[in-house]
Amino acid sequence: MLDDFLVRAALAGVGLSLATGPLGAFVVWRRMAYFGDATAHAAILGVALALATDLPVAAGTLVVALAMAVAVAGLAAKGWALDTTLGVMAHSALAFGLVAVSFLPQVRTDLSAWLFGDILAVSKADLALIWGGAAAVVALLAWRWQALLASTLNEDLAHSAGIRPARERLVLVIALALVVAVALKVVGALLISAMLIIPAAAARGLARSPEGMALGAVAVGAVSALAGLRLSLWQDTPAGPSMVVAAAAVFAAAALFGRMRRP
Template sequence: MLDDFMIRAALAGIGLALACAPLGCFVVWRRMAYYGDATAHAALLGVALSLAFAVPLFPAVILVALAMAAGVTGLTGRNHAGDTALGVLSHAALATGMVAVSFVPGVRTDLMAYLFGDILAVTRGDLATIWLGAGAVVALLAWRWSALLLATLSPEMAVAAGIRPKAEQWALNVALALVVAAGIRIVGALLISAMLIIPAAAARPLVRTPEAMAVAAGGIGIAGVLGGLAGAWNADLPAGPAIVCAVTILFLLGVLVGAVGRGRRKRAGGTL
C-alpha cells in the first residue's frame, strides 16, 4: 500500500495536521504567529547544516529551531522588543541558510523543495519521521495541556499554582521545533506556519472549549490536506501550496459560519 506515492503523501499530511492542531491553538491563543514564521525560516539554516556536515535533517532542524528560541529569549528585553528580535533573527537565519546551502560542495539542492515542500516525494523513512515527530508533539502537549492553558490564560495565576510560565513556553518551543522539522519536507519552511495558524484560526469561531478547538483544528487540517492533494492530482497544482489554499478556503467558510451563528444568537437574544 505504501508504494503508492499519493497514499504516502496523504498519510504524511494527516500526521502533520494532527501535530499542528493542538500546537496551532496555542500559537493562536498566545499570538505567536510571527514566532512560528521565524522558527520555520530558521529551519533552512538547519537544512544547510545537515548538508554541510552530512547529518540527518531532523535533528539539525530541531537544533537550529531551539537555538532560534534561545536567541529570541536572550534578546527580548535587552533594548530590543520581542518582534524586533524575531524579525532580525528570522531574516538572518533564512538568508544565512540560503547562502550556506550554495557553498556546500558537490550537492545539488532544489531549494524550492525546502521552501515550499515536496509532499509527493515523501519516502517511507520520511513517513516514519513525520509520525514519530507528530506523536511526540501530541504526547508532550497532552502531558502539559492543563499547565499550558493556565500559563496562557494567566501567567500570574500559573505562578500562584506552582507552574513556571517560562518552562511551559519552552515546552511549546520544543513542540514547535519538532513540527517544523517534521513538516519542512511536506509544505516547506515558508508554508509550515500556515498549517499551524490557519486550521486553528478556522476552528476558533466554531467551538466553545479549548479541547474542542484542538479537535476541530485537526479535522480542518486533515480536510485541507486531502482537498489540497485532490486539487494537485486533478489540476496539476503544486501540492504544498494547494494544501494551504485548501485550508484557507476552509478558514473563510469557518468565518462565514461563525458570522451567521453570531447573527442568529443576536436575533434570538433580541426576541427574548
Template sequence: MFDDFLIRAAFAGVGLSLATGPLGSFVVWRRMAYFGDATSHAAILGVALALAFNLPVSVGTLGVALAMALVVSTLAARGWAMDTTLGVMAHSALAFGLVAISFVPGVRSDLQSWLFGDILAVTKGDLAFIWGGAVLVLALMVWRWQALLTATVNEDLAHASGLNSDRERLVLTLALAVVVAVALKVVGALLIAAMLIIPAAAARALARTPEGMAGLAIGVGAASSLGGLALAMAQDTPAGPSIVAVAAVIFALAVALGRLRPG
C-alpha cells in the same frame, strides 16, 4: 500499502495535522505567529548545515530549530522586544541558509522543495519521522495542556498556582521546533506557519472550548492536507501551496458559519 506515493503523502499530511492542531491553537492564543516564521526560516540554515556535513536533513533542521527556539525563549524571558528581534533573526537565518547552500560543493539542491515543500516525495523513512514527531508533540500537549492553558490565559494566575510561565513558554517553543522539523518536507519553510495558524484560526471561529478548538484544528488541518493533495493531482498545482490554499478556503467558510451561528 505505503508503496503508493499518494498514500504516503496523505498519511504525512494527516500526521502533521495531529501536531499543528493543538500547537497552532496556542500559537494563535499567544500571538506567536512571528515566532513560527522565525523558527521555520531558521530550518533552511539547518538544511545547509546538514548538506555541508553529510548529515540527515532532519537532524540539521531539528538542531537549528531547537537552537532558535532556545534563543528566542531566553530572550523573551529577559524582556526583549520580540517583534523586532524575531524579524531580524528570521530573515537573517533564511538569508544565511540560502547563501550557505550555494557554497556546498557538489550539491544540487532544489531550493523550491525546501521552501514550499515536496509532500509527494515523502518516503517511508520520512513518514516514520513525521508521525514520530507528531505523536511526541501531541503527547507533550496532552501532558502539559492544563498548565499551558493556565499560563496562556493569565500569567498571574499561573504564578499563584505554582506554575512557571517561562517553563511553559519553553515547552511551547521546543514543541514548535519539533513541528518545524517535521513539517519542512511536507509544506516547506515558507508555509509552515500557515499550517499552524490557519487551521487553528478556522477552528476558533466555530469552537466553544479550548479542547474543541484544538480538536477542530486537527480536523481542519487533515481536511486541508487531503483536499490540497486532491487539488494538486487534479489540476497539477504545487502540493504544499495547494494544501495551504484549501486551508484558507476552509477558514473563510468557518468564519462565515461562525457569524451565522447563534451567540
C-alpha cells in the same frame, strides 16, 4: 498500500495535522505567529548544516530550529522588542541558510523543495519520522496541557497555582522545533506557519472549549491536506501551497458560518 506515493502523501498530511492542530491553537492564543515564522525560516539554515556535515536533514533542522526558538524566547524574556527581534532573526536565518547552501558546490539540491515542501516525494522513512514526531508533540502537549492553558490564560494566576510559565514556554519552544523538523518535507519552511495558524484560526470561531478548538484544528488541517492533494492532482498545482489554499478556503467558510450563526 504504502507503495503508492499518493497514499504516503495523504498519510503525511494527516500525520502533520495531528501535531499542528493543538500546537497551532497555542500559537493563536499566545499570538506567536511571528515566533513560528522565525523558527521555520531557521530550518533552511539547518538544511545547510545537515548537508555540510552529512547529518540527517531532520536532525540539522531540529538543532537549528530549537536554537532559534530558545534564542528568541531568551531575548524576549530580557525585554527586547519582540516584533523587531523576530523580524531580524527570521529573515536573517533564511538568508544565511540560502547563502550557506550556495557554498556547498558538492551538493546539488532543489531549494524549492525545502522552501515550499515536496509532500509527493515522501518516503516510508519520512512517513515514520512525521508520525513519530507528531506523536512526540501530541504526547508533550497532552502531558502539560493544563499547565500550558493556565500560563496562557494568566501568568500571575499560574504562578499562584505553583506553575512556572517559563517552563511552559520552553515546552512550546520544543514542540515548535519538533513540528518544524517534521513539517519541512511536507509544506516547506515558508508555509509551516500557515499550517499552524490557519486551521487553528478556522476552528476558533466554532469551538466551545480549548480542547474542542485543538481537535477542530486537527480536523481542519487533515481536511485541508487531503483537499490540497486532490487539487494538486486535479489541476497540477504545487502540493504544499495547494494545502494552504484549501486551509484558507476552510477558514473563509468557517468565518462566514460563524458570522451567520451570530444573533
